[in-house]
Amino acid sequence: MIATVVWGTGNVGRAAIRAVDAHPALKLAAVLVHNPDKVGRDAGDLAGLDVELGIAATDDVDAVLAASPGAVVYAASGDIRPDDALADITRAIRAGAVVVTPSLYALYDRHGAPPELRDPVLAAVEAGGGSLFVSGVDPGWANDVMPLLVSGLGSVVDGIRCQEVFDYSTYDQPDAVRFLIGFGQPMDYQAPMLMETVPTMVWGGQIRLMARALGVELDEIRETVDRRALDDTVTTRTMGEFEAGTQGAVRFEVQGIVGGEPRIVVEHVTRIHPSCATDWPLPPSGSGAHKVIIEGRPRIEVSIEADDEGENRSAGGNATAVGRLVNAVDWLVEADPGLYDALDVPLRPAAGKIGRTPR
Template sequence: MISTVVWGTGNVGRAAVRAVAAHPALDLTAVLVADRAKVGRDAGELSGLDERLGVAATDDVAAVLAARPRAVVYAASGEVRPDAALEDIARAVRSGAVVVTPSVYGLYDQRNAPPGIRAPLLDAVAAGGGSLFVSGVDPGWANDVLPLLISGVGSRIDAIRCQEIFDYSTYDQEDSVRHLVGMGQPMEHQPLMLLESVPTAVWGGQVRMMARALGAELDEVTETVERRPLQATVVTAAMGEFQAGTQGAVRFEVCGVVGGEARIVVEHVTRIHPSCAPDWPQPPGDAAGVHRVVIEGRPRIDVTVRASDEGGNASAGGNATAVGRLVNAVDWLTEAEPGLYDALDIPLRAAVGRLGGPGRT
């Protein structure tokens, strides 16, 4: 069994605890939390399971890493604390652990990550013998392995479009929705996630990885952002009121340009209410959110993925599938050489030992 730590018990961490507990090759040995109120509580309770896991949460990072866990699932947020997250991750890698995380956007495409991000991690690998795999929580597999897998059944590929279409009214992270993305803010306000070059900094790595896998040379990576105001005040169950005239919908594209044409596109269409920007792509039926891959070519291929978790919540489903990709890579990484890995390095494998049951031993 591979001794595994989950660091963080927020939206991503809850799913990580459940995924580690269900994996037949992993042994959940510790859960790290930042909130003192969570210290001492059982991991099963914190992750929404109906059973105790016998692992009490702790905030003693030094003690947990001193026990030399073989793997760490780093689920703490990196959106508003990227430097601190990078320090945490490097510390875990330096301890000799295999680390998987969605928390540092700049490492999705680790080969082209800025030196200021990549260098300390390479130093940590050299010093401790650990490894690192970063994949997105948006979720990453929908912007790399899924479109590439589907492309393999086509005979001619003209363009690949990866879409996230999502209603944020169900999203259990109000600070991100209101402040990072800017929902409910005045239209003259410039939210952090939509600042010029930020979408490319976050999703450009996935565009570059797809181009690399397809053997395509990019002319450039471009981005476009469009925002729409709410036409009427709306009230959401999770986050309360969003006033008319404030930002109610966002649509952006990060495009890999080949031969002067946008050939690889990552597109996000997000709303705080279905009534805003009704002419933009909508999720099908009663779905709150979907991930979609459209390959223009011959044949034309259109695949839509709908995932839900925690009582049918679409955002929780997206988190759970993103975490599943990361957690399911742990045992492969423990057999690989120490180093930095990306989504093209890690094979997508079947969930061996988990059909028909939780998979715990």
């Protein structure tokens, strides 16, 4: 079995511990945490499982990597600490580990990644013999392998739209929701995630990757952003009150332009409450869904909903993103050392998992 470390125990890390524990080819070897209050706690407790896994969380990175794990699921955030995340990841690669992570947006498409990110990774691969696969937590499969798969069912494809439609009122991550995206902030607040060029920095790699797979040349990548204010003050279960007049809904697109038209689009429609911007697309049911829409002949629309962690409805998207990453580990261990993206790593069936009960 492949000794696997989970680094970070937030929304992504909790799901990663559960996924590693459930995988028949992987063995949870260690859990790395930053918060001193989590040191010593059992991994099963941190992951919200009903059983202990016999692995106590630690903050000793040196000791964990010195044990030469086969793989690291890097679940620590890269949103506001990209340099630190890159340093952590290259450190693990130099230790010989296969690393899978959603934390380095610019490496979604390895061909178009900036040299300042790609070169340190390649140097670490050369030095240590490890590998890296980056896929999005939004989740990545919804913006790469899934739309590409569905596009192959059409006779004529005029455009591809990857759409996230979500109610964030159940999302237990206030820093991201309130400050990165700007929900509950005044309408003149400059949310970092919505600043000009940032959406392209985050999702442009997925646009380029799809264009590469489809064999089309992009004229450019454009962005559109629209925001709506709350008409009334609302109270959420996980993040408290959001006042009337503050930002309550966001709709943005990252558009791959082909022949002067937006042909490959990643769109997010997100709200802090379902009462806001009701004229925008709504999820077919529940709090959210990921959609792939193929415009052409025939027109194809696929909607996927995932639930996890009970009332934390948004955790389903995290869990599927983690599943894509964790399920790639044994394939990556067998592959040559290197830097991989979603076109390299196959989307694999749940071999050996049907009917299997994690410990």
